[in-house]
Every structure is written in C-alpha cells, then in structure tokens.
Amino acid sequence: xxxVLLIGQSNMAGRGFLHEVTPVYxxxxxxxxxxxxxxxxxxxxFDRAVAGVGPAASFAQAWCQTNKNxxxxxxxxxxxxxxxxxxxxxxxxxxxAVSEAKFAMENSELIAILWHQGESDSHxxxxxxxxxxxHTIVNSFRKELGVFEVPFIVGGLGDYLGKAAFGLSCVExxxxxxxxxxxxxxxxxxxFVTGExxxxxxxxxxxxxxxxxxxGIRYFEAYQTKANVNKPLxxxxxxxxxxxxxxxxxxxxxxxxxEQFTLGKISLxxxxxxxx
Numbered sequence: 001x002x003x004v005l006l007i008g009q010s011n012m013a014g015r016g017f018l019h020e021v022t023p024v025y026x027x028x029x030x031x032x033x034x035x036x037x038x039x040x041x042x043x044x045x046f047d048r049a050v051a052g053v054g055p056a057a058s059f060a061q062a063w064c065q066t067n068k069n070x071x072x073x074x075x076x077x078x079x080x081x082x083x084x085x086x087x088x089x090x091x092x093x094x095x096x097a098v099s100e101a102k103f104a105m106e107n108s109e110l111i112a113i114l115w116h117q118g119e120s121d122s123h124x125x126x127x128x129x130x131x132x133x134x135h136t137i138v139n140s141f142r143k144e145l146g147v148f149e150v151p152f153i154v155g156g157l158g159d160y161l162g163k164a165a166f167g168l169s170c171v172e173x174x175x176x177x178x179x180x181x182x183x184x185x186x187x188x189x190x191x192f193v194t195g196e197x198x199x200x201x202x203x204x205x206x207x208x209x210x211x212x213x214x215x216g217i218r219y220f221e222a223y224q225t226k227a228n229v230n231k232p233l234x235x236x237x238x239x240x241x242x243x244x245x246x247x248x249x250x251x252x253x254x255x256x257x258x259e260q261f262t263l264g265k266i267s268l269x270x271x272x273x274x275x276x
Contacts, residue, residue, distance in 0.1 A: 003073040003108035005101050006044070006056050007087070008117035010080035013045035014054025015201060016209030022244045024057040025252045028064050030073040032104050037073055039255055045076040053209040055155070056114065058216030061243040066224065075104045083120040084133045089140040098144045110147050112223050116155035118180065119205060122170035130179040138190065149189050153222050154180045155215065156195035158207055165204030184228055191222040193229045213240045
C-alpha cells in the first residue's frame with residue numbers, strides 16, 4: 001500500500017463543512033487511526049471537534065482514479081492553529097508526525113508529504129524567517145524517514161485572507177506565499193500549489209469544503225506532474241465531479257449503511273434489509 005503524510009495547520013486538517021460536499025467512500029482509501037488502517041471517512045483529522053473537509057480526500061480519490069484498484073493510506077498529523085515554530089524538530093508535532101509515519105511505513109510506502117501552514121505566520125514580519133525554518137523541517141523529515149526523493153508539496157495560502165473576520169490578521173499572507181513558492185523553486189522534489197481562487201467559510205480564515213475539494217485536485221496535479229501549480233487548473237470543478245462519479249462497491253455500501261445506523265439516521269430493520 002502507498003501512504004501520504006498530512007502535516008501543517010487547520011487548513012490541512014480541514015475545516016470545510018461536511019454537509020456542503022459529496023462525501024468520499026472508497027474501499028481503497030484508508031486512514032491511520034489508533035494504530036490501524038481504517039477505511040477513510042471525513043473528518044480524517046480529529047485535532048479539533050470542529051474538524052471537517054480538507055484537501056486529502058480529493059487528493060486520494062484522484063490518486064485512485066489514476067491507480068486503479070491500488071490502496072492508499074492517509075496519515076493525519078496536522079494541528080490547527082500551529083505556527084511553523086511549533087513544527088521544529090524538537091517539538092511534539094514534528095516528533096508525533098515522524099512516529100506516525102514510521103509506524104505507517106512498516107506496511108506501506110510513503111509516496112508524498114503534503115504541507116499546508118502559514119496563516120499563523122502571516123503577520124509581524126514572521127515571513128522573513130519562514131524559508132529557513134521550513135528548510136530545516138523538510139530536511140529533518142527526509143532524514144528521519146529516509147525519503148530524500150519523496151515529493152514534499154506545499155500549499156499556498158488563500159487570497160481571501162486579510163479581508164474579513166478571523167482572516168483579518170493575516171495581512172502578510174502574500175509574503176508567506178512568496179517564501180513557499182521560492183522554497184519549491186529552489187529545492188529538488190518540492191512543489192508549490194497555489195491557493196488562488198479558493199473561498200473561505202464565513203470565518204474568513206478556513207478554506208470551505210468545495211474549495212478544499214479543488215485544492216486536493218491541485219495537490220494531486222503537482223504530485224502527478226512533479227511541477228508547481230501556479231494557477232488554478234482549467235476545469236478543476238469538473239475534475240472534482242469526475243472523481244465522485246463512481247458506482248459504490250458492496251463493501252462501500254455496507255460501510256455507509258452501518259455508519260448511518262450508528263449515527264441514528266436509519267433503523268436496524270433498514271440495515272438488515274440491506275445485509276439480507
């Protein structure tokens with residue numbers, strides 16, 4: 001099985017509202033939870049009770065479209081609100097992510113690391129040291145995990161920031177984006193994905209669910225082409241729709257029915273009708 005490490009802050013963990021998009025059910029997509037691979041269901045992260053839709057599900061769904069019948073596992077390690085300083089190599093977030101990735105690599109091959117972080121560093125001139133701090137983090141992950149050529153894909157901050165609500169404080173998001181892009185351009189096996197033309201929740205800081213679906217497609221495009229994605233993709237909305245135009249397998253339908261029953265949305269009789 002292939003696997004992908006997810007790190008950064010809340011827009012990687014996901015805060016998109018679950019009810020706003022079609023859910024992903026795919027028996028070939030797994031997530032690491034409690035030391036076991038489980039069939040993926042959103043939210044993938046549980047860093048907060050408000051965790052929701054992030055970019056990883058559509059990334060994985062696009063990967064499965066290209067790699068038919070091959071499983072992929074997601075390793076959720078993002079932490080909402082975390083600054084880049086909290087990801088330094090002596091900190092708990094870095095050490096936890098390394099530990100989870102090493103555990104996953106016992107029975108999977110790590111093929112990518114997805115990073116989205118920077119909102120917490122978009123003020124007070126913090127961007128000036130961002131490049132070097134990211135460089136230390138990337139190199140340390142590569143050394144600790146022995147993945148020197150695995151793509152490290154960094155997502156740009158949304159251009160909606162600095163305009164409303166909780167996003168008002170992110171006045172230097174464009175400068176952080178410049179550092180992220182510069183890092184990807186300067187370093188091998190690193191790629192940048194633009195956050196242009198993404199939209200936020202009403203809070204003005206978190207990417208909404210529909211945009212997260214498109215963002216995941218951009219991340220996959222960077223992974224697949226081994227190139228920066230500097231502009232929104234043409235027809236990316238259609239690409240998202242294509243990802244979800246699949247007939248569910250029996251295993252997926254069973255999972256969905258059991259989930260609905262456990263949440264109290266359908267009766268035991270309805271579940272048993274399906275299984276009989």
